[in-house]
Amino acid sequence: MTNHSKMLLRLQFLLRVIRKEGEHLALTDARLFSEPFTIARAERLATQPDLAERVEAFVSRFSRLQDTLGDKLLPVLLSALGEKPGAAIDNLDRAERLGYIQSVDDWLAMRNLRNQMVHEYVEDLAILSNALQSAHAFVPSLLASRQAMAAEAERRGWEATDPLDIRNPHIYANKK
Amino acid sequence: MRLSTEQAQTIRQLAQEVAGGDTRVRLFGSRLDDNARGGDVDLMLEVDNPVPNPALMAARFAARVSRLFQGRRVDVLIAAPNLGRFAIHDIAHDEGHLL
Numbered sequence: 001m002t003n004h005s006k007m008l009l010r011l012q013f014l015l016r017v018i019r020k021e022g023e024h025l026a027l028t029d030a031r032l033f034s035e036p037f038t039i040a041r042a043e044r045l046a047t048q049p050d051l052a053e054r055v056e057a058f059v060s061r062f063s064r065l066q067d068t069l070g071d072k073l074l075p076v077l078l079s080a081l082g083e084k085p086g087a088a089i090d091n092l093d094r095a096e097r098l099g100y101i102q103s104v105d106d107w108l109a110m111r112n113l114r115n116q117m118v119h120e121y122v123e124d125l126a127i128l129s130n131a132l133q134s135a136h137a138f139v140p141s142l143l144a145s146r147q148a149m150a151a152e153a154e155r156r157g158w159e160a161t162d163p164l165d166i167r168n169p170h171i172y173a174n175k176k
Numbered sequence: 177m178r179l180s181t182e183q184a185q186t187i188r189q190l191a192q193e194v195a196g197g198d199t200r201v202r203l204f205g206s207r208l209d210d211n212a213r214g215g216d217v218d219l220m221l222e223v224d225n226p227v228p229n230p231a232l233m234a235a236r237f238a239a240r241v242s243r244l245f246q247g248r249r250v251d252v253l254i255a256a257p258n259l260g261r262f263a264i265h266d267i268a269h270d271e272g273h274l275l
Binding site: 087088089104105106107108109110111112113115116123124126127128130131134 | 229230231232234235236238239240242243246247250251252254258259260262
């Protein structure tokens with residue numbers, strides 16, 4: 001197998017990952033923020049394990065999608081496009097120019113917010129609740145980045161095929 | 177202090193853009209140690225008025241300073257009348273260096 005086809009397999013794998021990660025983030029986001037995350041709700045984290053678990057799910061799903069998009073998919077996508085991946089910050093600048101992310105400053109701000117959403121660690125509930133509410137406001141932008149990178153791959157014929165998808169008879173047949 | 181005059185000035189400008197004209201910014205932590213190398217940048221913003229979105233403000237400021245340091249990790253603490261004051265705020269205030 002050539003390096004190029006290995007890279008495409010890796011790219012397709014990551015496209016499947018971000019599809020699932022995005023769906024899971026959207027689900028938890030809708031459930032957690034059905035009402036605003038106020039300081040009063042943050043106070044209930046200590047006594048409501050289900051709420052604490054939902055916050056935990058939101059934080060880890062938000063973080064995982066951002067890391068998969070920026071640290072894993074982006075360098076592979078740039079390579080597949082024939083660009084030489086550079087330092088993380090340079091890749092983000094290129095992603096902004098290519099329209100995959102809305103703004104590098106926002107992207108870095110989302111990353112910093114993640115440190116402020118860990119409820120065992122952040123003692124000031126005004127900060128914790130504002131960090132969660134701010135991350136919620138960034139979810140559409142994160143999902144738009146996922147969409148933009150997936151669309152780029154699709155335009156070039158590198159779309160994510162699901163190896164277990166029965167709508168993909170060729171691959172399914174090979175699996176059996 | 178391991179910051180150039182230009183870096184200190186840019187950080188002060190960014191702080192005022194993000195948090196308002198009368199914001200003070202203090203450097204604390206390992207960057208004050210002339211013998212250490214590299215390391216995170218720890219900053220405290222001191223604001224006289226209540227801050228409505230403290231986490232977002234800290235994140236936006238950290239992001240912009242981080243770019244100044246080629247993506248290095250930047251931790252931002254805010255001292256404001258509507259926020260809790262913890263031991264770390266006192267340490268940053270007492271040991272920190274006003275930029």
